[in-house]
Amino acid sequence: MNRPPKRILGRRELVDFPAFALREVEAKVDTGAYTSAIHCTNIHIETTAGQPATLVVNLLDPGHESADGCALAFTEFVLRDIRSSNGEVQERYVIRAVVRLYGEDFEAEFSLSDRSDMKYPVLLGRSLLRQGRFIVDVAKRNLSYKTLARAGARRTRR
Template structure:
């Protein structure tokens, strides 16, 4: 029998978004949410020189370490109905982004919303957790980053 090894995530993880040059962003692992989410502000549509729509946003808060205040533009985006934590359906923009866990890249859909009233700017939902074959141990935190730090320490001692 061929069993897939499942990696363990804690209830909170530090994640990287290499395409956005963001590292060590705090994320809440939420098995109750289907779609992952990332905090952004100033969400609006602009048109480029060829009159094609672009979604323009500022990821995270200006005071968040790692952000440089620049706006990001996405040509590939969708508008979807997303059910919020209180059960209300909201129309949100969704982008596809690469997030790193355990030093590995995972591509996932991220809904864009103002999470400034939330404790964590990123939420990792079930669709991402499934593809990475993760299980969640709610008693743990930052297992992905701790694993990478241990591996780096072992390499440094060689």
């Protein structure tokens, strides 16, 4: 069986979220985390009679002023126990979202949490890394974007 080659990610990557109209969001690649995470606040459930519950959050990324604080709503979500970086188990809402790396879209689970005390608004965990057949080189950064930029530069020179 021919498997596609593994792609290398650095310890930090710039990722896109096409459904949220976000490009070049700084993400920390964390092989110690199982689930990926996105920085959100004001996470709450809204209900309307006869309608499914809606999870509403404010997406926060000061690096993207147009998206900083924008409200996102999800009708498909789960509440799950997630172990935080300090070892505590917290209940968090988890959604499925598409993240783009190396120009390819990957659907993955993302827990929604207030990451304001963290340096990066997005964390990429093992479940996403396995799916995309990635390996991590901690000495590198932004390999996905650099590869696409080089490919784009080659196309424009032709």
